[in-house]
Amino acid sequence: MRLLAGAGLCLALAALALLAVALSTDHWYETDARRHRDRCRKPGGKRNDPGYMYTPGQHLPLRGGQSRTRTARGGEPLLRGVRLISRAGEPEGSHRDYRHRDAASPRPYLALDSHCTRRFNSTVSGLWRKCHREGFDKDTEELIVKGLVDRCTPVRYHYTSSSLPTNLPLNVTKTIRQDEWHALHLRRMTAGFIGMAVSIILFGWLIGVLGCCKQHDLMQYVAGLLFLMGGTCCIISLCTCVAGINFELSRYPRSVYGLPEDISHGYGWSMFCAWGGLGLTLLSGFLCTLAPSLSASQSAVHKPRQENGAV
Known part of the structure; x- marks a missing residue:
């Protein structure tokens, strides 16, 4: 069944395109503040x-029954x-x-x-960068135009203690350091497994094309197994990505890493491209493994049956 094998290879190529788009874009996770x-x-x-x-x-705070009034620097209560x-x-x-500030x-x-x-800034983040969203904060846009703030910052895949908050108790600092290591491992697993998935799917697609050209059923079957293996790696990558995002939102202390309830956040279209590539990869693996079995059954049916005693 060359038709099924060809359809599986076309779906695998579309899956590679969706995964490449997901890898090269930064809209995996979005926030709106x-x-x-x-x-x-x-x-x-x-x-x-x-x-x-x-x-x-x-x-x-209570002041022993006395009500004290604070005044701002301009003298207003x-x-x-x-x-x-x-x-x-x-x-x-x-x-x-603020008493001598200008109008700007x-x-x-x-x-x-x-x-x-x-x-809190409105941001989009991917596997490699975290960027400010354009047109969401005028103050941040002005700082970006002046060169005081970078539009995008790279996602760290190595540990550094400079990102830890200062002036915290020792036990809290130790907890934050352990959570930082755990979040770092989740990010590494996400990037590593999706890279393995793309490599395995590309290798399987090349083997499937050679199998179609030479009409070799075994090569098509191996290509289907490679597609299923690449889909498994893609599942692991996306699950660790979701787990990493949920872990970042639940880190301790909540006052430092948590988000207020009125900040909108969720997955972006790059994440949905990755899930779409996963679905197409599994479907292509099913078609490529099914095609050789159907062709083998048809050849067994059309094979002439020898009579007893015939040479």
Whole structure:
């Protein structure tokens, strides 16, 4: 059945194209922090989601029955427990003087949420790079145009202690270091297995083409087995990628690595290209292994049957 073998090889070639697109693009995982940024820029920074109960008690320290009022640097009174931070997430104790700022400088805003003290950007990330999304943050775009911030940063596949937060207790630092090693191993497994999958599928496609040219059923059968093996490696790669993303979101401490609930995040179209390539690879492996068995059964049926005693 050369038709089935040819269809399997065409599907394998399409699977290679989808996997190549997934490897060369950065839209595996996407985040959208526009809603969170707009909420934190509002005075008070409270969430107004339906059903969300806001408990500001942890932000209002007790002062022995006396109500003390804080004042900003410009002399304006602030509510107790309210932090004065800038757009870039700088606390009130920074050296920037807001009394003598110009009109173009970022204005301070009030925030009651502890997540508003951190800077969240809308990003897209792949196997090799993590980039800022274009048109999602005007302040970041201005810094990128000025050359102060890079549009994309490479994904690390080696361990370095410079990425660890400072001024943390020893036990917390040890936990973060162990989690960093675990996340690094997951990233290495993702990149390694998808590279193996592409290599095995390409090798199987070459063997399948030679089998079709020489009408060799055994070569087509081996090509189908290689396609199934490449699909297995692709399954392992995608599963470790999903596990790595979930592990990054659940790392300890949550205040450093977690995402607020109003930040949209999910898988991008590069991930779906990889899943599509996986499906086509498994289908091509099924067709290429099925074709030799059908051709063998047809040849056995059409073989003439010898009579008893005939020479």
